[in-house]
Amino acid sequence: MSADQVTEYMSVLGRQARQASRVIARATTAVKNRALLATAEAIEAAEASLIEANGLDLQAGRDNGLDDAMLDRLALTPAGIRSMVEGLRQVAALADPIGAIRDMKYLPSGIQVGRMRVPLGVIGIIYESRPNVTVEAASLCLKSGNACILRGGSESIHSNRAIAQCIRQGLDAAGLPQEVVQVVETTDRAAVGALITMPEYVDVIVPRGGKGLIERISRDARVPVIKHLDGICHVYVDDRADLNKAEAIALNAKTHRYGVCNAMETLLVHEGVAAQFLPRMAALYGEKGVELRGCPQTCAILPQTIAATEEDWATEYLAPILSIRVVADMDEAMDHINRYSSQHTESIITEDFTRARRFLGEVDSSSVMVNASTRFADGFEYGLGAEIGISTDKLHARGPVGLEGLTSEKYIVHGDGHIRQ
Amino acid sequence: MSADQVTEYMSVLGRQARQASRVIARATTAVKNRALLATAEAIEAAEASLIEANGLDLQAGRDNGLDDAMLDRLALTPAGIRSMVEGLRQVAALADPIGAIRDMKYLPSGIQVGRMRVPLGVIGIIYESRPNVTVEAASLCLKSGNACILRGGSESIHSNRAIAQCIRQGLDAAGLPQEVVQVVETTDRAAVGALITMPEYVDVIVPRGGKGLIERISRDARVPVIKHLDGICHVYVDDRADLNKAEAIALNAKTHRYGVCNAMETLLVHEGVAAQFLPRMAALYGEKGVELRGCPQTCAILPQTIAATEEDWATEYLAPILSIRVVADMDEAMDHINRYSSQHTESIITEDFTRARRFLGEVDSSSVMVNASTRFADGFEYGLGAEIGISTDKLHARGPVGLEGLTSEKYIVHGDGHIRQ
Known part of the structure; x- marks a missing residue:
């Protein structure tokens, strides 16, 4: 693809994600859980083809001289697939944060004011060649009512395409639009640049990877970034x-x-x-x-x-x-x-x-x-039930980021014809 | 000042603010309130000289053809000064959000995990020529345990310098470093550019003003921005x-x-x-x-x-x-x-x-x-007791931003020799 084509491709993904985000934001807990569990089943059923797709990535990785640690992270084994399936079921079992209302109280004017937890909208996730992250990130975004655009390392492209297919089956089974979870299917690096500069379509970027990558993304992003730099x-x-x-x-x-x-x-x-x-x-x-x-x-x-x-x-x-x-x-x-x-x-x-x-x-x-x-210092050890990453930022989310970190709160007001004096 | 001198001047302010932020972050509620009340007294005592300084700004404003609405916002009247003093006393009376611990609970490993509310650090505030905002912003940042750097419109420079003098007296009286609240004392526009691109010294920017200004700041900032754009x-x-x-x-x-x-x-x-x-x-x-x-x-x-x-x-x-x-x-x-x-x-x-x-x-x-x-939709009507602005962002703070919006939460863990298995 030319640079223009990549930009155009990414803005199509963005537009679709924005639209799908409105649907997933108001999906019931039952529907979201159905999508997660159906994805788990689809992945179980697709084990052979997932391993086959992963084989293409591994072969290409070896041909391109990836080191053993990278090949290890890239590999999908039957045990790895079982743990992806298990992870999906765990996320389905987590409490749904969306719609929770807190601190509803009467003010002197007579109105009642409180806060309701809501999704962020569209989340872009940029990560290395680790196919299990595709499932993990998709499941956390979905459960928290967000649409997501996932951009994994180019070495895992065949694996990610195969996993995306399973996720689409899961979304279908729950009657949700397939665009709730979109995997970037080009390995062109310009896709990352486009993803982090579309504030009209993407509400927040979560980069996972080495410090250099994260620094680069933070510097160039025109969208808020929830990031993790050093751990000293x-x-x-x-x-x-x-x-x-x-x-x-x-x-x-x-x-x-x-x-x-x-x-x-x-x-x-x-x-x-x-x-x-x-x-x-x-x-x-x-x-x-x-x-x-x-x-x-x-x-x-x-x-x-x-x-x-x-x-x-x-x-x-x-x-x-x-x-x-x-x-x-x-x-x-x-x-x-x-x-x-x-x-x-x-x-x-x-x-x-x-x-x-x-x-x-x-x-x-x-x-x-x-x-x-x-x-x-870990989302599971802290009882968050899941973790999309650990934030070293001060705004929004500090420390391990679970489902709640992928949400925010709006104000809600109940009145009975109240007007401002 | 040359551009280099402005950059150097701003980075001195930044370094001093970072240092002062460590002191104000751990100041007790009593000390912070003492500073607020002493500032109120200093402003009351300085009424004549504040009005005199403001007179210089108004004269310059008229000479430069400011319109009536701008002159109106710029003017400091005895009633306006009384309401600044009243505002300081109201902020002193607000509950201190810092140090509040919530949701401390035992996890299966035996550790206890909870969250503690903490200041953001250093807040940069950029606003129009409205001297009352200087006092308002300073008081909210101080009460929430943050150091701040305030950059008001250049038409209000004399008023802001005079107000800054009163705030320094208030900080002195409470034994706090004067650098907890710093007013930018150059009218050079490059100061804004420097303020929004010092992530090492400034944790967040709150711009208040017209949409054009806020869009420009958001585009150029290398620091998170809590912003308010349209209200349709x-x-x-x-x-x-x-x-x-x-x-x-x-x-x-x-x-x-x-x-x-x-x-x-x-x-x-x-x-x-x-x-x-x-x-x-x-x-x-x-x-x-x-x-x-x-x-x-x-x-x-x-x-x-x-x-x-x-x-x-x-x-x-x-x-x-x-x-x-x-x-x-x-x-x-x-x-x-x-x-x-x-x-x-x-x-x-x-x-x-x-x-x-x-x-x-x-x-x-x-x-x-x-x-x-x-x-x-207003911080006072919602019972926040104060308002630094209204956020149209989705991350961190949505809607009216009071003291809590100038803070975040860290995790705290209590153990008894616990190690990870």
């Missing part, structure tokens, strides 16, 4: 910590999984317990093969530690590397966090009520914890 | 309406004030009651000097009516002009609204429960009403 998460071990809890959490937050945004990247330790705590941790990290990079005080306690540079404090390693800094007190810890944190997730380990209370109030991150591993 | 509001009179209520509301919504965003611009009338209702309304509108522009059916009922053009349906008159359309039923009314509304405020007049319920659910505007005048 901190654990601060206070001198009033229970060091057994601190040990379990500092180990879990770093080593439970390395490549995730809610893993700890920097450990801050009160100088009053550093000499006691750090050698214990160094032994445990050593067993796991975690490389340590420390401030001068850390290096004095753990002589084999590499000296951390300024850059270390500002780095999301996503790897078995940890930077460690000894601080004089909680204020110094919070200053460090204020300066280097990506405002994702920070945790204090302390038994002191007043410090816990201050840390919770004063640390400006999307998740702030006391005596818990940063790894809990 | 509709009243739909159903055939099951109580026509006495309909009459009172249709009159109030159009004629209570003409130049406001929540005034009705289009009246939709069910064909079953049009012949009975429209002549009554035409007489009342005639008395008020409202010009009517109608669809062919309207013109058949009211022969002296001008024929409405396609453009009329899409126009925010802000004037004693009303477009009228007869519709076959509520669905046609909602189709018209979907197509032409600016999603600000729409009201249905009906005694029918099922239609009221459908209208409330299906009309996608920031305020949807039953049997009430669109003029109620």
